[in-house]
Amino acid sequence: MKQYSLITTILYIIGPVLIIVSHFGSLLVFMTGLSWGAIAWIAISYLIRMLATTGIYHRLLTHKSYQAPAPLLWIGSIVAASAGQMGPSWWKAHHMAHHQYSDQALDPHSPYTPAQGIKGFYWAQGGWLLSPHFFPAKLPSDVENDLVLKVIDRLHFVPVVTLGVLSYFMGGLEYLGAFFLSTTLLFHGVQTVNSLSHLWGERPFITNDHSRNSGLVAFLTLGEGWHNLHHAFQSSSRHGITVRDGQIVYLPDPTFSFIKLLEFLKLASKLRLPSEKDLLAKANNQNLYSNASFD
Template identity: 60%
Template sequence: MIISAHLGCLLLLATGLGLGAAIWALGLYLVRMLATTAIYHRLVTHGSYQAPRLVWWLGSIVAASAGQMGPSWWKSHHQQHHLHVDTAADPHTPLQPVGGWRGFWRSQLGWLLAPSFHPQHLPADVERDPVLRTIDRLHFLPVLALAGLSWQLGGLEWLAAFCLSTTLLFHGVASVNSVAHLVGEQPFCTGDASRNNRWVALVTLGEGWHNLHHGFQGSVRQGFTVENGQVRLLPDPTYRFICLLQACGWASRLRIPSHHALLARAS
């Protein structure tokens, strides 16, 4: 799917990108990035808040439409990342078994071409839900449906815009695995290479505050840092989106670390 999206970007050479198609690409990027960060990552994987099953199901369909695979696949690999962070058993660290540009390539895309692409163990809680299990196995259908809708709405140009949006989203999410383990600040003691990187936070709507995330995996808000002995808030659009869900009654019991806990982990 992702390789097809990359190749589909070549269509832009023939079609160009008009304003309508560009807005379509941007809208798809924002909505599907939020589904990936707020649903796949902060809800399904880390349980940093609670939500009705409908939010799990709809959010997972939207995240799957970004070519991010299914909820069981996503959670399984991400759990392995946290469990074995920056060791040889981490599925996508840029530091092992080799660093440099080869390590960067592996963490950005190459790891998806390895035999470990298929996870050994699927998360039991996701697998117990028949709807989530079905979305996981049929994860390619939402991608194809959205590609078809783009084609219907605006022909080849909008299909190319869909491919561009999907490709940029893929590299945005992947930059958390690569760049946010290489470049940035480490305001918290986490014992790994995770970093807070503002550019990654910008393109991932708040996921680039990755050093905080490795220190406080269950925190629904990742936009925290510590400066001069004081906790400072950082922009976190995904957290704002989850607050919006809460205001609508679709999210509850948001988990936030206390300032005392944040300061205790400060480096």
């Protein structure tokens, strides 16, 4: 049984509705065409919102891989909510369940369960949001006890709608279409972590799930595609680390660079990183590259 109210349930449903609207709204660009300014708007609004999702929702709010002042978490969460991918309580609830039950029956978005193959891919890439699994069983108490985060969570749709209205005032239907396209690309970019990063790529570390390191997903998600490292060392602020031939190798991780910038600006501290000893102890010496077999 869900541990939150009917009004919260209703407010949550606005999320997937906006994502569906965003998919159809993207078609506007075929009517308006895209100027260079609108293309730049797609890229900038993608990058900033992706960074807030990865650097704030994922690495700060959910995994506490570094410490930051509360206002940074609040502002970052508003920016992350403007991606249209729900608020901080909802987000953390599902992500904690993903780590607790990775690729098992209670994982909310595994490409291996409840379906496999192309159906499993569809499920992990967004199908799960259109099912009862969309509603988290329990909301995280630390987020719920922070009144600001709780308000952002319930009013998650306000930042994304505001950004849409702003886009319209910036450049009419062309910029509104650009906003929808950026939001749709961003949605699918984030979901590739759930789908592709559990299907294809290297497994340099030993974990009890199907998590993989994918350069393509890391490119799309500013470093989150180094997902096998993340499952092996969940509280690491840096995901771009692998082991090759017994040597530790660092990989491009723009989200970690962003966190280092925050640290330089005195807005982040106590960055958590695995020791070399721990990295080598979990290194997978065989089966470096293994694709999903669906059996």
